[in-house]
């Protein structure tokens with residue numbers, strides 16, 4: 001093991017990415033002026049803001065994190081004059097597809113080279129069965145998407161993969177359908193869409209693994225308060241957890257019960273994570289988290305846990321590299337179609353750094369504690385969560401790691417490096 005220096009301090013984590021995307025999109029469909037406080041001002045969420053502007057909503061930044069959105073109502077969007085560029089953002093293009101499938105005009109949505117490699121059949125198929133016409137590359141599976149929407153009918157759809165993006169796209173399209181839309185999830189995923197649309201007046205009913213949305217004519221303008229993103233907090237939770245003697249405070253973290261798997265896993269590995277001032281903010285549970293490091297032990301992350309920590313697996317790989325024993329992660333095949341193939345990206349980087357690890361088709365194993373090799377250069381593969389995971393590994397191990405392409409961090413956490421630098425040894 002390398003020499004590790006404990007860290008202490010408070011980290012300000014930016015607004016939740018999932019909620020920020022939804023807030024700007026849903027506000028753009030409402031009647032009148034909404035306000036979003038705590039908005040994540042990052043490349044991904046700005047793509048959703050730009051999409052809503054292109055559709056005729058006005059989106060004004062009172063400050064980088066305080067947004068005023070004036071919608072013209074659900075049925076008064078206008079045909080965009082140009083192609084919409086979702087950049088790197090899967091959430092913009094997938095949830096956006098649900099919204100656009102309901103509009104009686106043509107929209108073309110594209111993205112950066114990484115997004116143009118990500119599967120879209122999972123939203124195209126059910127939206128087409130509701131009556132939308134969607135044409136896409138590679139036999140209808142890859143962006144750009146060409147969407148001519150309108151005249152949707154209600155469906156009952158059993159989702160083959162657990163995906164909050166797909167569920168949200170269908171719920172949004174369902175608001176415009178001629179009868180209710182029921183989505184059956186294989187495993188429960190984050191429910192921000194259900195919470196937010198309900199608060200805006202939509203009728204959404206949950207029954208076990210099914211969720212039904214009833215058609216609506218209006219959504220009311222709202223004040224949204226966005227908690228800090230637990231998926232961004234995860235990098236600092238892991239960093240503090242794997243260095244004994246560390247203590248880091250993370251205020252105002254969103255604790256949606258479908259997002260807190262990373263906290264459960266780190267506790268199981270031996271870290272202490274206290275939840276203080278538990279409260280409700282803007283319809284979501286929020287707590288101040290205090291994490292204390294320890295000598296970690298390995299754990300098994302099982303398939304049922306994956307939806308609750310899907311974006312946190314790269315960070316948890318770093319905890320596993322410091323933990324005593326063999327950590328197994330299974331049921332995580334969705335990671336292969338994220339911003340990069342995250343199983344491959346992490347396994348390649350960790351192997352190059354001297355960590356004993358290997359891939360499964362649906363996950364990986366990692367043996368620790370590992371000695372991190374010096375002088376190695378790793379490739380983030382343009383994936384923000386891979387880049388941030390390697391950056392915390394470098395700090396936690398005290399070994400400089402060269403990371404190619406850290407600019408991608410701006411897609412979700414533009415202040416990451418500043419927050420990392422602000423922690424004192």
Ligand code: S3P
Nearest residue numbers: 018091162163164165166310311
């Ligand atoms: C998200 C859902 C997850 C997650 C993504 C954000 C969302 O994707 O990985 O970063 O905002 O709904 P899937 O829906 O593909 O699981």
